[in-house]
Amino acid sequence: MSSELTYASSGVNIDEASRALRGVVGKIQATQGEDVVGGMGSFGALFRGSFPGMANPLLVSSIDGVGTKTKVAQMAGDYSNLGKDIVNHCVNDILCQGAKPLFFLDYFATSQLSADVFEAVVGSMADACSEVGCALIGGETAEMPGVYVEGEIDIVGAIVGIVDNEQRFPRTVSPGDAVIGIASNGLHTNGFSLARRALFEVGGYSVRDEPAELGESIGSVLLKPHRCYFNSVYPLLQQPTVHAIAHLTGGGFFDNIPRVLPSSTKVLIEKRSWTPAPIFEMIQNAGQISESEMYRTFNMGIGMVLIVDRYAAQGVVDALTEFGEHAAVIGEVQQGSRDVQLI
Numbered sequence: 001m002s003s004e005l006t007y008a009s010s011g012v013n014i015d016e017a018s019r020a021l022r023g024v025v026g027k028i029q030a031t032q033g034e035d036v037v038g039g040m041g042s043f044g045a046l047f048r049g050s051f052p053g054m055a056n057p058l059l060v061s062s063i064d065g066v067g068t069k070t071k072v073a074q075m076a077g078d079y080s081n082l083g084k085d086i087v088n089h090c091v092n093d094i095l096c097q098g099a100k101p102l103f104f105l106d107y108f109a110t111s112q113l114s115a116d117v118f119e120a121v122v123g124s125m126a127d128a129c130s131e132v133g134c135a136l137i138g139g140e141t142a143e144m145p146g147v148y149v150e151g152e153i154d155i156v157g158a159i160v161g162i163v164d165n166e167q168r169f170p171r172t173v174s175p176g177d178a179v180i181g182i183a184s185n186g187l188h189t190n191g192f193s194l195a196r197r198a199l200f201e202v203g204g205y206s207v208r209d210e211p212a213e214l215g216e217s218i219g220s221v222l223l224k225p226h227r228c229y230f231n232s233v234y235p236l237l238q239q240p241t242v243h244a245i246a247h248l249t250g251g252g253f254f255d256n257i258p259r260v261l262p263s264s265t266k267v268l269i270e271k272r273s274w275t276p277a278p279i280f281e282m283i284q285n286a287g288q289i290s291e292s293e294m295y296r297t298f299n300m301g302i303g304m305v306l307i308v309d310r311y312a313a314q315g316v317v318d319a320l321t322e323f324g325e326h327a328a329v330i331g332e333v334q335q336g337s338r339d340v341q342l343i
Contacts, residue, residue, distance in 0.1 A: 266336025
């Protein structure tokens with residue numbers, strides 16, 4: 001007589017999912033303030049939509065994924081910062097419109113659930129949410145054997161924030177405005193398909209190799225968490241001298257900066273005004289990648305760009321420095337046709 005067919009024997013272990021969630025429930029609840037209504041386990045998350053300090057509040061939402069950075073985490077056996085990656089990416093995105101994060105929802109998918117990996121990822125999501133006062137309000141855990149290859153995971157996050165209509169960005173950008181770059185700490189969450197191909201398939205490197213120019217393993221450098229700029233940039237947004245914000249993600253300089261420009265302007269970037277981290281040169285050399293492709297794919301050491309009044313630029317740089325950022329004027333706005341030029 002054949003054994004009884006069950007969900008678990010089909011590759012989906014509901015008990016493991018419940019055990020994994022119990023491991024992070026305390027961290028998740030710690031992110032939820034008084035505006036989160038009700039406990040965990042409901043079919044939908046409830047958030048109190050009351051914003052007494054705003055005349056015309058607008059909700060700002062965004063959704064994104066970690067992409068193939070998860071493959072590097074799998075290769076290195078280190079999933080500890082992937083949750084921070086997705087939260088910080090989403091927070092930075094809505095910051096470009098001047099929004100403060102309210103709540104975040106996650107999607108964690110895998111072929112076969114490992115409680116340890118789940119706890120590492122969702123636990124670091126909760127940590128990142130706590131750092132910016134954002135509630136981790138809900139999520140979905142999907143175990144899909146046959147869809148994902150064994151050992152693979154996929155991570156997606158959705159965020160909702162709030163901004164007063166009078167304070168939203170971008171504002172008026174004009175020729176003569178200064179462009180300030182805020183340093184990244186590496187690739188953040190973009191360009192990993194190209195980076196993996198260049199380094200590991202073409203270059204023959206391993207995540208455990210420690211080239212002298214890096215001073216640590218390639219895996220450690222690639223897995224540095226996506227930096228969050230909210231706590232340093234948001235306090236500056238009440239100033240009328242800040243005109244626009246661009247988050248340098250997929251598409252690099254050429255695709256992201258034009259998103260905040262009027263059609264009659266362009267941005268001129270001086271590459272000599274900062275030095276990209278060594279990992280970018282290593283990727284470029286290993287894959288014989290053109291300079292234009294590098295600046296279209298990667299952030300090249302600049303994670304976020306602020307466009308500000310030229311006379312206020314040094315004051316903004318000084319304020320960012322006080323918040324612990326590495327920032328500098330890296331270019332200017334000129335008359336043009338909504339593009340970016342590198343010199």
